[in-house]
Amino acid sequence: MTRDRVLPAALGLGTFTAFILAAEALIRLGFVNRFIVPLPSQVAGAFARVVAEEHVVARFFMTAGEALVAGLLLTAVGISLGALLYRVALLRAACETWIAAMASAPIVLMYPLFLVIFGRSAWTIIMIGFMAGLPPVILKTIEGFAGTRQVLVNVGRSFNLTRGQQFVKILFPAALPTIFVGLRLGLIFALINIVGVEFLINFGGLGQLINDLAERYDLPGTYVAICFVILVSVVFFEVTGRIERWLRPAE
């Protein structure tokens, strides 16, 4: 079992290392122009400089803060709208396909419109993140409530619970794992769009850092900043994935 996991992981890491070494060799030998692709060793050497000089930690917290505000808005608005649509069946039948269509719409391309409305500020970034993450939260909230086992609802009724108590004690806890799946998807969409819009409008945290360094033609620095964004995405993806798995057995 351990061998089944270790050998593939070793192959993956080994291939990655071989790729980096091959890139280093090709650039040093002049097969690849070092003014277009920086040496991997230069990129590795630039990490400390970028962290110290470009205030990476502060930028990370700025991006995280924008994602947090977008996440809070998603939680409050998305779950409320999902609960409303679950309760009012006619409204749900009318709107659910629209919300699903909104999920496939290129909302981030509305960023120039948001720039006009909110100005070149964090709110533009937050609102784009919020809008992009909203459809999965609403749809998964509806799915979570609709998927509550009838026996649980009947138990609540047998205890003469009011509609409010039924919601708080039965429906919401039963739907929570599915709602969290939606929140996780929504947060991933929000984070992708937040960093993307930071890069596009040259404002904010890690996304702006990439744009800044690219405009200064600091190639190793640009690659380092890209690595940071990938790292943040990986950590975020992994942490929310673990929370999701932790919530699942409660179903």
Add this chain to the structure above:
Amino acid sequence: MAATGGIGRAVSGPALAHPVTLVRIAIVAALLLAWEALSQSGWLFRDVVPSLWKIGGALGDLLSSRDYWWHLGWTGFEVGAALLIGGLSGLLAGLVLGGSRFLGRAFEPFLYYLGPTPKIIFFPVMIMWFGVGPGSKIALGAISCFFPVVLSTAAGIRQIDLVLIRVGRSFRANAWQMALKVYLPAMRHPVINGLRLGLGIAIIGTLLAETKLSSRGIGFMIIQAYATFAMPRMYALLITLFVLAIGANALVGRLGGVGKRA
């Protein structure tokens, strides 16, 4: 995602008198009225929320201008090339990773981690590699498209019913026949779903790149409308873009028969 509730199916009768249709008409009418009222109120800066008539006029002007179709042609070419490159490479990589459990375990974690990364951050690198012309936009679109296609294809291969594979082998089908008669038909739905996702993300990637640095394409037109504060034109562009993106997505799904019962 949850399917539309039973109301839509339960109520029969003329389509227009259907309660769901009536609610939809009421919602659209309320939104349009609210928009027009906000536009006339003067609460926001002039033209941030332009009158519906102005947007309609701008939409008409846009659709009748040759300029728009020229830019749309460029965007279509870039998205098409991105889909072709990213989709084909994703399909091939997915076949390899899905076909071998060992290779899948070795390389799929990298794809899962890179998948949710915002691809637009690679645009400076693409500019350095492919220049400021269409090449960098196509490359960004292709990268964006690659991830959903490879992951869907790899998952699709693993979901193929073993009975189908045994039937193919019992007929002594060669590798080519197995691929054409068994594997590809059996994994059509996940592949088409991956292509649908890939198309949507390729459109976003390409257009975002056009808004950042380009002199042609719909993304360029949108950012030009922003720069000149031509708000009715910007709304008109966004409307056409949303209709095209959702339409293209639906078309790919329909071509692949996604949504129909097997």
